[in-house]
Each structure stands twice: as C-alpha cells, then as structure tokens.
Amino acid sequence: MxxxxxxxxSLLRKDVEYGETNSPEVPDEVPEVxxxxxxxxxxxxxxxxxxxxxxxxxxxxxxxxxxxxxxRMLAAVGWGELRHIVxxxxxxxxxxxxPAAWRACLIKQAYEDMQHAASFISRACRYSDANYWDGxxxxxxxxxxxxxxxxxxxxxxFFAVVGLHTxxxxxxxxxxxxxxxxxxxxxxxxxxxxxxxxAGHLSFLFPAMRDYLNLCPRAEQDRRKRQMxxxxxxxxxxxxxxxxxxLQSFAINKLGLDHxxxxxxxxxxxxxxxxxxxxxxxxxxxxxxxxx
Numbered sequence: 484m485x486x487x488x489x490x491x492x493s494l495l496r497k498d499v500e501y502g503e504t505n506s507p508e509v510p511d512e513v514p515e516v517x518x519x520x521x522x523x524x525x526x527x528x529x530x531x532x533x534x535x536x537x538x539x540x541x542x543x544x545x546x547x548x549x550x551x552x553x554x555r556m557l558a559a560v561g562w563g564e565l566r567h568i569v570x571x572x573x574x575x576x577x578x579x580x581x582p583a584a585w586r587a588c589l590i591k592q593a594y595e596d597m598q599h600a601a602s603f604i605s606r607a608c609r610y611s612d613a614n615y616w617d618g619x620x621x622x623x624x625x626x627x628x629x630x631x632x633x634x635x636x637x638x639x640x641f642f643a644v645v646g647l648h649t650x651x652x653x654x655x656x657x658x659x660x661x662x663x664x665x666x667x668x669x670x671x672x673x674x675x676x677x678x679x680x681x682a683g684h685l686s687f688l689f690p691a692m693r694d695y696l697n698l699c700p701r702a703e704q705d706r707r708k709r710q711m712x713x714x715x716x717x718x719x720x721x722x723x724x725x726x727x728x729x730l731q732s733f734a735i736n737k738l739g740l741d742h743x744x745x746x747x748x749x750x751x752x753x754x755x756x757x758x759x760x761x762x763x764x765x766x767x768x769x770x771x772x773x774x775x
Contacts, residue, residue: 485608490616498598499605506672509534516682522654522754523682529658530674533665540744542610542666552737553666554610558619560664561603566626568596568649571634575641581691588687595680606667627721633714638695639707643714646688647758648722650681655754656727658747663734692762708764715755723751 487496509531517527542553572593576586607615633640653660661678665671696707734740752773759769 485612485614487605487608490608490614491605495601499601502598502602502673503605503669507676509675514679514682516686517679520654520682520685521757522651523678523685526654526658526661527675527678527682530661530665530671530678533662533671534675538666538668538671540666540740549738551611551613552733554607554613554615555619556733556737557603557607557610557664557667557670558615560660561600561607561615562619564596564600564603567630568645569593569600571641571645571649572596574635575638575645578635579638579641581638585687585691588691592684592687595684599677599680602670602673603664606669610667629717630721633718639710640714642688642692642695643711643718644722646685646692647715648718650684650688651758652723652751652754654681654685656723656747656749656751658749659727659734659745660730662745662747663730689758689761697763708768711762711764712768 487499491499513524513527517523542550545553572589575581576589576593604615607613630644634644635641661674665674692711696711697704699707731742731745734745735742756769756773759766759773
C-alpha cells in the first residue's frame with residue numbers, strides 16, 4: 484500500500500492527511516461568493532446534491548486495473564493543476580507588474596490550488612499503489628507551447644490562461660469533471676468547499692481584469708481588449724476543447740462508464756458574454772455570434 488510518510492514532507496503531508504480524515508460541513512444555502520457567479524453556483528448545487536445521494540458507483544469495487552486507470556487520471560488532473568494554475572500564478576506574481584495586493588491574492592490562489600492538486604495526486608497514489616509525486620507521463624499533463632508563451636508574455640496573457648480558462652470557463656463546462664472526481668469519497672466530500680474557493684478566486688480575478696483592461700489610456704485599453712479576445716479564442720482548442728474531449732474519451736473508453744455519468748450541459752457563448760461583461764469588454768468588441 485502507498486505510504487504518504489515515505490514520500491511527502493510533513494509540511495505538506497499534514498494538509499493531505501487532514502483532508503482525508505475530515506469532511507467540511509456543507510451549508511444548506513449557497514455561500515455568498517458562490518451565489519455571485521451563476522456557473523459556479525450551478526456547480527456548487529450539483530456537488531451538494533451528490534453528497535446527499537448514495538454513491539451510484541463504488542470505485543473500491545472495481546478491479547485493480549480499472550482502479551489503477553482511475554488513479555492515473557486523478558494524478559494527471561493534479562499535475563495539470565500544478566502546471567497550469569500553481570506555476571502560472573507563481574510566475575505571474577514574480578514576473579509581471581501589478582499592485583502588491585494582487586501579488587498576495589495570486590499567491591493565495593496558488594496555495595489553495597496547490598492543496599487541491601495535492602489531494603488529487605495523493606488519492607491517485609492510493610488507488611494505483613504508485614508514487615505519482617515522482618510524476619506522471621508528460622502526455623497526460625501536456626502544456627502547449629503557445630499556452631506557455633501566452634501566460635508568460637504579460638499580465639493580460641496570464642489573465643487569459645488562468646483567469647479565463649482555468650477559472651471562469653471551467654465553472655461552466657466543468658460539471659462532468661466534478662462528477663468524475665466525485666467518484667472518490669474524499670474528493671466528493673470536499674468538492675463544495677473547493678468550489679467556494681474557486682469562486683473566491685474569480686471574486687478577485689474579475690475586478691483585477693476589469694482594472695487591467697480599463698484603467699489605462701484609451702489606445703492601450705483598445706489594444707488590451709483586442710488582445711484578450713484574441714488570446715481567448717486561441718486558447719479554446721488548446722485548453723477547453725482538449726480537456727473536455729480527453730475527459731469524455733477517458734471516462735468512456737478507459738473506465739467504461741456510461742455517457743450519462745459525465746453529461747453536463749454547457750453554454751460557452753453565454754458564459755463568454757457574462758465574462759466579458761464582468762471584466763469590462765464592451766459588446767462592440769464581440770463577434771456577431773456572441774451578441775444577444
């Protein structure tokens with residue numbers, strides 16, 4: 484059996500062990516920070532409802548091969564979170580110009596998402612009886628060179644990659660991802676709490692993005708908004724579409740789940756309109772397909 488004490492320093496192990504032996508209380512009412520965002524609110528309600536129902540699928544009843552594949556998926560998700568979000572926030576806080584309070588918020592976001600990643604990887608180790616803290620193959624957590632270029636280019640690029648595509652859009656189209664992770668009882672118990680943290684990240688990111696796009700000379704506002712839209716459109720095939728396709732393929736072809744287990748309706752054009760309004764990109768910049 485996988486032994487955390489032989490792999491993780493106690494500083495990190497204590498957080499992981501606490502999460503595995505404690506379950507947070509889930510309120511009946513949607514937390515205020517979650518209620519402020521319609522997509523995260525829908526995700527939170529779905530997570531709360533899952534906790535109130537007996538589990539439809541018991542991973543512990545699967546054969547060892549299937550459990551191993553499930554564990555590897557959790558490890559890939561955890562490493563993906565480390566590479567996309569934790570390192571992205573850390574890089575931005577260290578290299579891009581911004582107010583000191585923004586740097587502090589990004590470090591807090593990196594810390595909270597590091598905890599999420601640690602939970603995914605550690606649960607993966609238990610299912611697969613393998614040390615995924617040593618890594619998982621690069622194909623599973625591939626970071627496209629264009630994505631890396633955008634996130635490191637400037638603060639606007641960081642906002643596009645992390646603010647939009649790991650936080651804002653995942654609230655809308657990540658319900659299938661939550662349902663799949665929710666097959667693990669520990670991750671399922673913590674999912675409403677995790678969603679509350681993610682909604683909290685947007686409560687900082689949306690106003691920060693609005694200020695970045697609008698508190699500058701008019702010509703620079705125009706450049707930044709057009710660049711944000713261009714980055715956003717480029718990132719869809721690199722991140723959103725790739726993630727959703729990989730998740731569906733894995734759940735059905737590798738785990739043998741019925742498609743209904745990961746069904747989640749998403750309206751990404753509506754989400755885009757909501758995001759652009761929140762961050763202060765006027766409708767005159769939008770493509771015709773996004774106008775209402």
